[in-house]
Every structure is written in structure tokens, then in C-alpha cells.
Amino acid sequence: MSVLPTQIKNLLDRDNWFRRGRRISFFTGPSPEIAAIERRDRNAFRHIAVVIAPTNAAMERLRAPSNAGKFPRALFLSLEELAGTASMPRPGISSFSAEILSNTPVGDAHYQLAFKAPALRDFRAPQFFMMDVKPQRAPFGARAVRRNAWHDAVDWTPQPLLKRPFGICRDFHPRFPSDYLKRLVLPPSLAPFLHLPTPDHFDALYKVLPDGIGTPMMTRLKRGDRVHMIGPLGQPFDVRQLRAAGVEEVHVIGGGVGMAPLITLIEALRFHSFRLKVFLGIATLESLRYRDELAATFGEKPRDAYVYVDDLLAAGVPPRDIFLSFDRAMPRRVRTISRENLFSGLVPEQYRNTISKPTNTIAFTCGPNRMMEMMDGICRRAGMPLKVLMEKRMGCGIGVCFSCVQKVRRSDGSEDYVRVCKDGPIFDAKDIVWNPNDSKQPSATCGCAPRC
Ligand SMILES: Cc1cc2nc3c(=O)[nH]c(=O)nc-3n(C[C@H](O)[C@H](O)[C@H](O)COP(=O)(O)OP(=O)(O)OC[C@H]3O[C@@H](n4cnc5c(N)ncnc54)[C@H](O)[C@@H]3O)c2cc1C
Numbered sequence: 001m002s003v004l005p006t007q008i009k010n011l012l013d014r015d016n017w018f019r020r021g022r023r024i025s026f027f028t029g030p031s032p033e034i035a036a037i038e039r040r041d042r043n044a045f046r047h048i049a050v051v052i053a054p055t056n057a058a059m060e061r062l063r064a065p066s067n068a069g070k071f072p073r074a075l076f077l078s079l080e081e082l083a084g085t086a087s088m089p090r091p092g093i094s095s096f097s098a099e100i101l102s103n104t105p106v107g108d109a110h111y112q113l114a115f116k117a118p119a120l121r122d123f124r125a126p127q128f129f130m131m132d133v134k135p136q137r138a139p140f141g142a143r144a145v146r147r148n149a150w151h152d153a154v155d156w157t158p159q160p161l162l163k164r165p166f167g168i169c170r171d172f173h174p175r176f177p178s179d180y181l182k183r184l185v186l187p188p189s190l191a192p193f194l195h196l197p198t199p200d201h202f203d204a205l206y207k208v209l210p211d212g213i214g215t216p217m218m219t220r221l222k223r224g225d226r227v228h229m230i231g232p233l234g235q236p237f238d239v240r241q242l243r244a245a246g247v248e249e250v251h252v253i254g255g256g257v258g259m260a261p262l263i264t265l266i267e268a269l270r271f272h273s274f275r276l277k278v279f280l281g282i283a284t285l286e287s288l289r290y291r292d293e294l295a296a297t298f299g300e301k302p303r304d305a306y307v308y309v310d311d312l313l314a315a316g317v318p319p320r321d322i323f324l325s326f327d328r329a330m331p332r333r334v335r336t337i338s339r340e341n342l343f344s345g346l347v348p349e350q351y352r353n354t355i356s357k358p359t360n361t362i363a364f365t366c367g368p369n370r371m372m373e374m375m376d377g378i379c380r381r382a383g384m385p386l387k388v389l390m391e392k393r394m395g396c397g398i399g400v401c402f403s404c405v406q407k408v409r410r411s412d413g414s415e416d417y418v419r420v421c422k423d424g425p426i427f428d429a430k431d432i433v434w435n436p437n438d439s440k441q442p443s444a445t446c447g448c449a450p451r452c
């Protein structure tokens with residue numbers, strides 16, 4: 001683009017980002033040069049293409065996955081958002097049918113569910129979705145449904161079971177490699193206005209509860225099944241507000257499967273170049289290992305890959321900033337993570353031992369309630385704000401049934417109830433009135449047991 005809008009020029013002048021041999025080119029529409037940048041750069045992200053749209057609505061159209069061929073591996077910017085004349089629209093809730101791409105067992109009792117759900121495109125961490133645990137059945141036979149596009153608008157679900165809530169673990173953007181955050185560094189002043197192409201498929205990680213009804217049924221979902229979902233649900237969290245509040249470092253503490261919905265939050269924090277430290281509490285390393293069924297068939301060793309650990313590395317968190325605690329068996333080594341970052345015990349204990357006088361820092365946590373309550377105590381003593389992602393059993397997910405209420409303390413000292421699905425799932429830990437009876441799994445299956 002020959003003449004850059006002054007606001008963009010001013011923002012770029014603020015950063016010394018270009019001194020490290022990086023380049024950024026701006027376009028106002030499709031251009032063969034965008035594809036050439038992708039070809040020459042080979043995902044090193046030393047040269048980035050940014051497509052400028054006049055309005056937010058126009059930008060949303062350009063970001064659509066169907067346009068990925070026209071704007072390969074480009075980021076997007078809206079002049080309307082830059083000028084502050086209109087903020088990005090809030091994602092609306094959709095009711096839709098998602099296509100299952102895979103449903104893979106991981107470690108013990110965990111499954112990774114990959115699915116295509118264009119209607120979740122506007123989700124922002126830590127929003128979640130509710131899904132049926134059984135696939136949709138076609139009333140007139142599979143062929144009739146395939147031929148008619150309108151089937152997506154109808155919920156054919158014949159199941160008497162309520163939908164179950166799950167967080168989104170990873171979102172994947174067309175033409176962007178899944179580990180792009182390892183290399184992408186953006187000009188800090190401009191980054192808040194840059195947007196990735198709309199994600200086109202997602203991963204969720206779920207734990208099969210031994211006394212659960214729905215999660216054991218979910219293990220039978222297979223590639224090609226269609227499952228009815230609603231989402232994105234809950235309040236989005238805009239990580240850009242942290243920069244405005246002077247936050248420079250963010251600590252993320254996940255207990256077991258509580259790490260799953262935190263990964264997309266970590267990705268958003270990395271996109272905006274926050275310094276990060278991530279603490280993950282698990283029972284054993286084996287509970288995270290990808291099970292390579294084919295490797296077993298051919299008598300080969302399973303892949304040396306671990307869910308969460310590999311997701312964190314793909315999200316660009318350096319190994320030195322990943323801390324692992326094991327509450328059952330501590331391994332002698334974990335690939336790429338140094339021994340000093342391994343701990344035998346509960347994750348809040350490791351966190352307490354590791355942090356020292358945090359300033360301009362905020363922490364986020366999700367996991368068993370007992371663990372989050374311990375984190376609340378540690379952060380209060382360290383004088384650090386803590387945000388918690390609450391999990392409650394949910395009926396509707398949209399604020400109608402009041403099955404997900406959480407007791408909170410208001411600033412005047414009075415107590416009240418909030419709905420986790422509508423007002424959450426993220427809350428200030430200082431507001432939560434902890435209740436020991438809320439813990440989901442008071443048994444050895446919660447990932448933090450037997451002590452929690
Ligand atoms: C916003 C949100 C995001 C979530 N994200 C994930 C995720 O990414 N991965 C994941 O594995 N799980 C996640 N969960 C939890 C998941 O929804 C439950 O584990 C699942 O619904 C259990 O279904 P089930 O039918 O197997 O169990 P059920 O048959 O419904 O219940 C089995 C037992 O677990 C208890 N229980 C079930 N769900 C909860 C809950 N949320 N809180 C307290 N007790 C409960 C029940 O009281 C019962 O004792 C999330 C929950 C919420 C609210």
C-alpha cells in the first residue's frame with residue numbers, strides 16, 4: 001500500500017520491531033504479492049501481510065475461511081476499529097451441527113475431539129460450547145440429509161440427555177501452521193488491532209468421568225458424525241484490557257483437564273506478546289501421552305508426544321516457562337522441560353515455591369475447586385490479582401435454568417449468586433465464596449487427588 005493511514009504509521013513508529021529484520025506489508029484487497037510473501041517467508045513470519053478493511057463488517061467478510069485462498073496467511077485490520085469509531089461486534093450465540101473430524105484417546109481417560117464448526121468462528125477465550133453427547137440421527141436417512149443444506153438449521157437430536165459444556169482447547173486458522181505462535185512476533189502497538197483469519201476447526205479435550213453418563217457416550221463419536229452444539233457461550237475475555245491495566249506478565253495455572261480451556265487464552269496472550277509462565281498439575285506424565293494405536297499394532301514405540309505440553313510448546317511458550325507438577329509419580333525427565341521445572345506434589349505448592357514478589361502480574365487458574373481455592377490464598381498473600389474459570393453442572397448454558405449458580409461476595413460485603421454460564425465462566429477469585437462441596441470429583445480421578 002503506497003500511502004499508509006497516519007494512525008498506522010504512528011503506531012509503527014512507536015515500536016523498534018523493524019530493527020530485527022522484520023517486514024510488514026499492507027494491502028487493501030487481493031494481490032499476488034500476498035501469496036508471494038507466504039511462499040518466500042516459509043512460515044518464518046519475518047514478513048507479514050496485513051489486509052486493511054474500511055469497516056469491521058468488511059473485515060469480517062475478508063477474514064472468512066472461504067477467502068483464505070485470496071489472502072493466504074494474512075492478518076486483518078479494520079480502520080473503523082483503529083479509529084475507535086466502532087468496536088468489534090460481540091459474538092452471537094448459534095445453534096448448529098458440527099462435523100466430527102476425530103475423537104482420539106489420549107493417556108488414561110482423556111479424549112481429544114477435533115471438529116469443524118464454522119458457527120463458532122467468533123468465539124473468544126474462555127468462552128465454551130454445549131454439545132450433545134450422541135450424534136444426530138437423520139430422520140429420512142443419511143442420504144436425504146446430505147442432499148439438503150437446510151438440515152443444519154434443524155436440531156434433529158432425539159436424545160433425552162441435556163447437552164454438556166466444554167471449553168475450546170485449540171482453534172485452527174486456515175493457512176496458519178498450528179505452531180505459528182512459536183515464530184510470530186507482532187509490532188506491540190499494532191498487535192491489538194490485528195486479527196487472524198477466522199478459525200475453521202477446533203479441538204476440545206475431555207475427561208471421561210467414571211461415574212458420568214455423557215462423557216463415556218462421547219467416546220463413541222467417530223469421524224463424519226454430526227453433533228448438535230450451541231455456542232459460543234459465556235463472557236469473552238479481551239486480553240487487550242490487561243495491557244491497558246499495566247500488566248506485563250501473566251501466570252496461568254491449570255489443574256488436570258482444567259488446562260484445556262486455558263490453552264486458547266494462552267494463545268491470545270502470546271499473540272499480544274505478554275510474558276507468560278504456565279504451571280500444569282497432573283497425576284502422572286502417562287496420563288498425557290498420545291496413544292498411538294498404529295504404533296502399537298506394528299510393535300513400534302508410541303510417539304513421544306504429550307497433550308497440553310505439546311499444545312503449550314505449539315503456542316510458543318518457551319520450555320523454560322513451563323512448570324509441571326505430578327501428584328502421583330514424578331518422571332525422571334520430560335522431553336524439552338528442564339528438571340528444575342518438575343515438581344512432586346500439588347501445583348499450587350509448586351507455584352508458591354516458584355513465584356517471588358510478582359509485580360505487574362496477573363494469574364489465571366482453572367481446575368478442581370479445592371486447587372483454585374488454594375491458588376486464591378497464595379495470590380492474596382502475594383498481593384496479586386487472580387482470575388478463576390469456574391465449572392458448574394449446566395442445564396441450558398444460556399442463563400435460563402439457574403442450575404449453574406455460584407455464590408459471590410459483593411464489594412459491600414453482601415452475598416449474592418451469579419450464573420457461571422451467563423456471567424462467567426471467568427470471575428475475580430476475590431469475589432468467589434468457596435464451598436468444599438462444589439468439587440466435581442472428590443476421588444482419585446480429578447487430576448489433583450487424593451489431597452484435594
Ligand atoms: C464452562 C465449562 C467448561 C468445561 N470444559 C471442560 C473441558 O474442556 N474438558 C472437560 O473434560 N470438561 C470440561 N467441563 C466439565 C464437563 O462439562 C463435565 O465433566 C461433563 O459435563 C460431565 O459429563 P458427564 O455426563 O460424563 O457427567 P454427569 O453424568 O453429568 O455427572 C457425573 C458426576 O460429575 C459431577 N459433575 C459433572 N459436571 C460437573 C461440573 N461441571 N461441576 C461439578 N460437578 C460436575 C456430577 O455431579 C456427577 O457427580 C467444563 C464445564 C464447564 C461448566
Ligand code: FES
Pocket residue numbers: 393394395396397398399400401402403404405419420421422
Ligand atoms: S446453565 Fe442454565 S442458567 Fe446456567
